[in-house]
Amino acid sequence: MAVETTETTEHVPREELGEIWRQYKASNDAEQADQRRALRDRLILTYAPLVKYVAGKLGSWLPPHVEEGDLISYGLLGLIGAIERFEPDREIKFETYAISRIRGAMIDELRSLDWVPRSVRNRAREIERAMAELENRHKRTPTDEEVAAELGITVGEFEESLTQIARSSVVALDELWSSGGSGGESTALIDTIEDPHASDPSRELLQGEMRQALAQAITRLPDRERLVVTLYYYEELTLREIGEVLSVTESRVSQLHTKAILRLRVRLQGSLDHAA
DSSP states (O other), rough: OOOOHHHHOOOHHHHHHHHHHHHHHHHHHHGHHHHHHHHHHHHHHHHHHHHHHHHHHHHTTTTTSSSSHHHHHOOOOOOHHHHOOOOSSSSSSSSHHHHHHHHHHHHHHHHHOSSSSSHHHHHHHHHHHHHHHHHHHSSSOOOOOHHHHHTOHHHHHHHHHHHHHHHHHGGGGGOOEOSSSSOOOOTTTTOOOOOOOOOOOHHHHHHHHHHHHHHHEEEEEEEHHHHIIIIIIISOOOHHHHHHHHTHHHHHHHHHHHHHHHHHHHHHHHHHHOOO
């Protein structure tokens, strides 16, 4: 999703910024190394607020011990990589391209730290299996009470599990899915960023099919869960702002979001397995 430059980056006149990009991409030989480094540093300073923006969005789902400063450090590496790889001539805003890279760098580092307890991962898989089994059995979206009963726990314990899973769901809709089999293609659920260096028709087709499947899966969500997904991912509201819209607590919004993501995982995985 695009983010307006004036809201997230240092204010630089469009013409001046375009000239910085032009000079940076033109300075490729060894004699221009110092100039290229200076231009890159200028671009980093200009777009650095994007890193803080992504860290703020991602940090709302993480445990307190994951500090925003660490996320910003991870994200800066993603920003630098985005600057080095971005092609200004392509019809895509740098902010859109960079946010994907910044978020990816943060998530990759968090994964390498493996901060999520195994018990939380196991419970997420158990809930997904229960949702899938109940949906296949009843041909409809299962209620919280039905999922809890299937798991052999109380509704309160189910909601607490959702809260714990929410804190670990750093990938959410950005998680990679396989189309089936060990050699299957993988794509992000809402990845709309194509390879900046090459055009791959088969990959674009797969992404198009995935986006269509995701859109269909979202329309089948219960009303409140669908609204949370729409407000968070498309309107870019915070959890607190969504809570104000729905007149519920921020914790309840987090639970609704987690249930929506688990349902989407189940349905999208089912679609991929069927296609395979």
